[in-house]
Amino acid sequence: MSTLISHAKEQRLIDLASELSAKFALTAAEIDRNAELPKDNLRELFERGLDTAVLPEEKGGAGISYRTFGRIVFEIARGCPSTACVWLMNTAAAESLITLSSPERSEHYLREWKQGKRFANALSEPSSGNLFLNPVQEATPLGDGDWSLDGAKRFVSGAELADYFLINASIDGQPAFFGVERDDTVDIHDIWDALGMRGTRSQLIGFRGTRLQAANRFVEAASPRQNLIALGLPWLSLGIAQAAYDALIAQAKGKKLADGKPLSLVQWIQYETADVHVRLKAAKLLAERLLELADEGSRETIIVSMEAKILANQIAKDAADLGLRVGGGLAFTRALSFERHLRDAQAGGLMAYSSELCRLYVAKYELGVQEQG
Structure with missing residues (x-):
């Protein structure tokens, strides 16, 4: 990502991801029910130029910033987390092979990726x-x-x-x-x-x-580089959290109580919505800081990526859990999206490094604990 494109061009790519995400959301429940790969979604992301956008312009990419890369993951995950996850892993594996292979193999992988190979x-x-x-x-x-x-x-x-x-x-x-x-x-x-x-x-x-x-076999990197998976995983969970939060807001506003008033007037829902809103905003701010550090080439991204992942994984679970409670008994069925959000939210915390391992590394870093040889 040595050559950064203009803010307007980057925003157009984010808007494109948002547009596609809304389309992906229409089939997300079916993909989940059938446990099928979102092949059509992945093909469209490739055809619209998002797959290779992470590459610098001199290699045929768009040269997007890490900040834009994270936002793209977030937008796709709002619509279909499975699509976002496979897209992130495909992009990260291809970028690693292109960046860390010998010049000859790098050119081979680059050609293959541009032709749609996975x-x-x-x-x-x-x-x-x-x-x-x-x-x-x-x-x-x-x-x-x-x-x-x-x-x-x-x-x-x-x-x-x-x-x-x-x-x-x-x-x-x-x-x-x-x-x-x-x-x-x-x-x-x-x-x-x-x-x-x-x-x-x-x-x-x-x-x-x-x-x-x-x-x-991988060779030494020619220059310091960032790990796309570490940068993207917090945004994958944040996309799930945002989808769950949006759904609970819609449910609270749309569902009526026995007296005809909206569910949003219930005080406990107001209190817990405020709590989830603030923590989701805080998690986004930390994840945005992570991407800023990545664009600056800072080595601090290693520990901040773990901090951001901890918050993102937890708020995804909490937003989905609140949605389940706001939705009531119907939310335990496929009639509403909350049970799917709740299941999807579990995955982020298990992805390496898991939330538990991230906590361990962050704690040792803060406490200055040295590994015993």
Whole structure:
């Protein structure tokens, strides 16, 4: 994102995301019910130029700022969180492969992305949990400079659509990252029956002697860079929170009490709405500060991304919970959107780094706690 476009052009992209989000909202419930990938939504995002907008103009992108990138995630998530999640992961995996690969491989990935090929992150091991940057599955040397991998990765969003995977493995006890093209050694295990954000179809994938080519191994970044997933995850949860909040406001204004007055006159609803409103606004402000720091190239984004994620994950749950209570018994059914918002809101807190791990890192940072060797 070295070349930033004008504010007016960036706003047009945000407005486009908002426009598409309203359209995606019309099918979000159906996608959730069927646990199906939002293929049409993802195709439209690509065709409208949002996929590669994160790239600098010299690479054929729009050169958008991180601030605009976060807002785009937010707008899409308001309409369909599953679409936003898969889009974020596709964008982050592709950008990483383009940025951190050798010049030859970088050009290859760039061409493929511009042609609509799909990318996915396959980093989380069944046994490593949140510590996805420290794989324990050891790659086996093949004797020709390459390695092979036998193992599995879980929660690979959009796995069934992916043409390329960003994966990691341990080599001589150290983390190594590779781009892997999908072939017949990569198995998709259809085990997806999730609580929320079901349209991501974040499957478990298995590797059976998958070749990790030395030519596809990551190189050192030419310059400091930001992690798009860390920047985007708070905004994914904030989009869910905003959708839940908008729905509860509409419900409180539209539903009538026995005396014909609107539900919005009930005092406990007023009090709790104010609380959710203020905390949602605060979470947005912190997430906006995160993006400002990212645009400045600050290393502080590492800890602030965790702080922002903690607040965003919690307010998404609380906004959905309040909506459920405002909606009453009907809100426990699919007649209203609150049960879906409540389920979707759980996912953000589990995504690495989880809310619990983020709290641990933030606490150690604040208290100056050093890891014991």
